[in-house]
Amino acid sequence: MHGRVYGADHGDPGPRAGRAYAQLVGGPLDGLLLDVTEARDPGAGVALPTEIGRYGPGGRSVYAPRPTDARRFDWQGDIP
Template sequence: MDEVEFMRGRVYGADHDDPGPRAGRVYAHLVGGPLDGLLLDVTDLTEGERGRGVSLATALGRYGAGGRSAYGPRPGDPRRFDWRGDMP
């Protein structure tokens, strides 16, 4: 199994021993970039916070350890957050 296949369906930030989604939570699919295929738990974000998008820590992006990847909601489909780029 390659890294991409391993990460699909996993929740960003979840424990490796319990990587799947939980009942009663709301998730957005991360599309593109280094976190492509992961789910992001957006349950506790307000509508305004969801609209602004998120900056997620990841060592998989352009800047390696300590870097972040920006994702924002897809127009017309807030269940998908598209990759906007990487930042240090």
């Protein structure tokens, strides 16, 4: 899997060997990879802090695993 990892350092944004990733689909974080290696509940959604969503700084974008492909998390909307 290639791409930039959500929350990674800008100097080393790529995925790392031995880690599991899901691709974020839609919304402000579209195309980024989310490290799900240590996810407590791999079927649960996540609310990711982002400044580029609807609510700006302090807001979060919500993503949930796609029912037919857990390697893709679809955007559900933004929350404050």
